[in-house]
Amino acid sequence: MTFDWAFAWSILPQLLWALRITLLATILGMALAATLGLVWVLLRRSPWRVVAWTAHYGVEFIRSTPILVQIYFLFYMLPEFGVRLSPMVAGILALGIHYSAYLAEVYRAGIESIPKGQWEAARALNLSPTQTWQRIIMPQAIPPIIPVMGNYLVAMFKDTPMLSAITVLELLQTAKIIGSESFRYLEPLTIVGALFLLLSLLAAQAVRWAERRFDLKELNV
Amino acid sequence: MSTAPIVSVRGLCKRFGTHEVLKQFDMDIQPGEKLSIIGPSGSGKSTFLRILMTLEKPNAGTIEIEGKGLWHMERGGKTVPADKKHLRAMRTQVGMVFQHFNLFPHMTALQNVAMAPKQVLGLTRDEANARGQDLLERVGLGDKLDAHPNQLSGGQKQRVGIARALAMQPKVMLFDEVTSALDPELVGEVLGVLRELAHETDMTMLLVTHEMRFAQEISDRVAFMDHGQVLELDAPSKIFTNPSHPRTREFLNAVLES
Numbered sequence: 001m002t003f004d005w006a007f008a009w010s011i012l013p014q015l016l017w018a019l020r021i022t023l024l025a026t027i028l029g030m031a032l033a034a035t036l037g038l039v040w041v042l043l044r045r046s047p048w049r050v051v052a053w054t055a056h057y058g059v060e061f062i063r064s065t066p067i068l069v070q071i072y073f074l075f076y077m078l079p080e081f082g083v084r085l086s087p088m089v090a091g092i093l094a095l096g097i098h099y100s101a102y103l104a105e106v107y108r109a110g111i112e113s114i115p116k117g118q119w120e121a122a123r124a125l126n127l128s129p130t131q132t133w134q135r136i137i138m139p140q141a142i143p144p145i146i147p148v149m150g151n152y153l154v155a156m157f158k159d160t161p162m163l164s165a166i167t168v169l170e171l172l173q174t175a176k177i178i179g180s181e182s183f184r185y186l187e188p189l190t191i192v193g194a195l196f197l198l199l200s201l202l203a204a205q206a207v208r209w210a211e212r213r214f215d216l217k218e219l220n221v
Numbered sequence: 222m223s224t225a226p227i228v229s230v231r232g233l234c235k236r237f238g239t240h241e242v243l244k245q246f247d248m249d250i251q252p253g254e255k256l257s258i259i260g261p262s263g264s265g266k267s268t269f270l271r272i273l274m275t276l277e278k279p280n281a282g283t284i285e286i287e288g289k290g291l292w293h294m295e296r297g298g299k300t301v302p303a304d305k306k307h308l309r310a311m312r313t314q315v316g317m318v319f320q321h322f323n324l325f326p327h328m329t330a331l332q333n334v335a336m337a338p339k340q341v342l343g344l345t346r347d348e349a350n351a352r353g354q355d356l357l358e359r360v361g362l363g364d365k366l367d368a369h370p371n372q373l374s375g376g377q378k379q380r381v382g383i384a385r386a387l388a389m390q391p392k393v394m395l396f397d398e399v400t401s402a403l404d405p406e407l408v409g410e411v412l413g414v415l416r417e418l419a420h421e422t423d424m425t426m427l428l429v430t431h432e433m434r435f436a437q438e439i440s441d442r443v444a445f446m447d448h449g450q451v452l453e454l455d456a457p458s459k460i461f462t463n464p465s466h467p468r469t470r471e472f473l474n475a476v477l478e479s
Contacts, residue, residue, distance in 0.1 A: 117323035125337035
């Protein structure tokens with residue numbers, strides 16, 4: 001089997017179109033994960049034991065079950081409870097929820113790295129709890145964890161082919177369809193691999209750039 | 222000085238686990254008074270300041286600031302533990318300068334000083350910045366407004382810390398070993414600022430310090446603390462030249478010799 005460049009060229013537009021879906025799922029999934037991760041962390045710090053406990057074990061549960069099971073659960077099981085989601089929505093929810101558990105840990109590390117003295121200074125200046133989080137804690141906790149969050153973004157991007165399991169027309173699913181229609185898998189799968197490689201490398205570069213930038217900012221050079 | 226005290230402490234107790242840090246601690250502080258607290262480490266000096274700043278909660282006893290409870294309040298004719306709102310209202314009276322500065326590293330010197338007046342006191346940005354600039358000039362840092370804390374020396378950081386606390390215009394200012402973390406050659410510039418404050422303001426100042434000479438010079442009264450209690454509270458001339466308690470004498474001999 002030889003690589004047919006003309007065929008590859010002809011299916012490229014279709015795959016690039018599918019790439020949009022992959023990117024959309026990644027971006028929305030990450031936005032959800034970043035928000036939900038923060039919610040987990042704040043719930044875990046709740047003074048109410050039950051809330052903190054539930055959040056803690058919720059995060060543990062999500063992290064300890066495979067993402068593919070979670071995807072199937074949201075797509076195939078929720079309709080049993082009367083919640084019917086489109087494949088794309090179920091997929092984004094699954095990605096977002098799964099990665100929120102990891103991001104919760106990242107946020108936690110960022111927040112716990114803030115010295116106690118910062119909280120005390122905020123209290124001595126009579127800042128409200130909300131002002132303390134907004135002006136003192138988060139602005140210091142977030143920059144150091146941005147590179148780590150970038151790594152999770154790349155990881156999530158590479159997990160999007162999982163969504164092909166519930167028929168989301170992302171890159172891999174589109175490549176499989178092309179393959180089954182034309183009986184040629186070499187070209188579509190190669191292009192999919194190359195696109196993932198290209199974008200992952202770009203993203204890794206961006207993460208390195210972020211690392212440098214926030215490092216410099218810390219040093220105030 | 223026989224006016225009503227601005228801070229009145231009765232029977233204050235604080236335990237960390239089984240360790241008693243403050244034991245039935247009493248103290249009255251007069252408005253405008255400069256009071257230094259000296260004593261060996263672990264004697265409860267800093268804990269007392271931290272309770273006044275509401276950073277630690279006492280186990281028993283009362284503190285009143287201008288006659289109003291700090292850790293307790295009146296509700297329906299009964300005295301109950303203070304809620305968050307009450308603590309926040311009382312906290313406007315008190316300010317604190319920390320041993321380790323605790324400046325906000327992501328803000329410039331000016332932002333460190335102007336942030337709370339804007340956020341908490343509701344000053345406009347211009348008013349808050351003007352107040353911040355004014356105070357930074359007063360502590361000799363008029364040329365460092367836009368510097369971040371890590372571009373400043375320890376002495377400069379602590380002067381920002383003082384300006385930041387002053388910006389909230391508290392009636393009672395707490396200084397918790399504010400020169401202890403400084404290199405010896407930088408202590409002077411911070412003491413200089415404190416000396417000026419002591420002479421030029423009518424702010425009540427409570428200083429926990431190991432700078433004996435300085436305490437003697439600027440204080441109206443000096444308290445000697447040991448094992449969670451005030452053993453002696455008197456004019457500096459009396460404490461430093463003719464202490465009545467043997468523990469005070471012992472302590473002063475030890476620190477003044479070195």
